[in-house]
Amino acid sequence: MGDFKQSGGCQCGAVRYTLNKKPEVIYTCHCTECQKQSSSAFGISVRVEKASVEIKGKTATFTKSSGDKLTECEYCPSCGSRLFHKRPAYEQMMNIKGGSFDDAAWIKPAGHIWIGSKQDWVVLPQGDLTYDGQPDNYDALTQAYQRN
Numbered sequence: 104m105g106d107f108k109q110s111g112g113c114q115c116g117a118v119r120y121t122l123n124k125k126p127e128v129i130y131t132c133h134c135t136e137c138q139k140q141s142s143s144a145f146g147i148s149v150r151v152e153k154a155s156v157e158i159k160g161k162t163a164t165f166t167k168s169s170g171d172k173l174t175e176c177e178y179c180p181s182c183g184s185r186l187f188h189k190r191p192a193y194e195q196m197m198n199i200k201g202g203s204f205d206d207a208a209w210i211k212p213a214g215h216i217w218i219g220s221k222q223d224w225v226v227l228p229q230g231d232l233t234y235d236g237q238p239d240n241y242d243a244l245t246q247a248y249q250r251n
Contacts, residue, residue: 111204113179113186118160120186122199126151128245129201131212133221136169140176140185144222147201147210150241153189156197162186213248 112119127150137146163180166173177187189197201210214232215221227233232247 109204109206109209111186111199112160113182113184113203115179115182115184117181118158118162118179118184118186120159120199121157122149122151122155123157124152124155126199126248127196128241128248129210129212130241130244130248131215132217133215133219133225134217135220137217138220138222141200141202143202144225145215147207147212149199149201149204149210150196151199153195153197156199211251213244213251 107123107125109122110120111122129147129149131145131147133145138144140146161180162177165176165178167176168174173191175189175191176185177189178185184203185200186203187197187199201207204210212231214234215227216234216238217236218227218233219235221227232244238244
């Protein structure tokens with residue numbers, strides 16, 4: 104992994120974080136939920152080990168359920184920026200919202216999920232992994248990301 108280190112935070116600066124290890128995988132999600140939370144065409148999920156993230160500042164949590172899945176969404180209580188989400192089913196992992204990094208130029212998604220609801224004007228890179236909905240697992244995405 105080497106000396107990997109990336110920092111980020113919320114819009115107002117009240118919450119800051121440092122990621123100290125390369126992510127397990129990065130992908131974009133085009134579901135309507137991610138479109139709403141990002142106020143954009145998709146969300147960028149940077150899946151990391153919780154232990155590799157140092158967080159400074161206080162976050163608030165919004166918990167949502169989708170069928171049998173529970174998601175804990177963390178955001179800055181001052182400015183409302185969504186920063187992280189976690190699922191109890193993946194206890195050691197968390198996702199950082201890609202747009203919250205200070206410098207996002209290093210972010211290269213391995214693929215795209217929920218493209219069945221992607222905006223028509225979004226053009227996906229040829230050769231990227233794509234899933235119409237939720238993949239059964241993230242093995243192929245993780246392998247593709249780790250190769251890069």
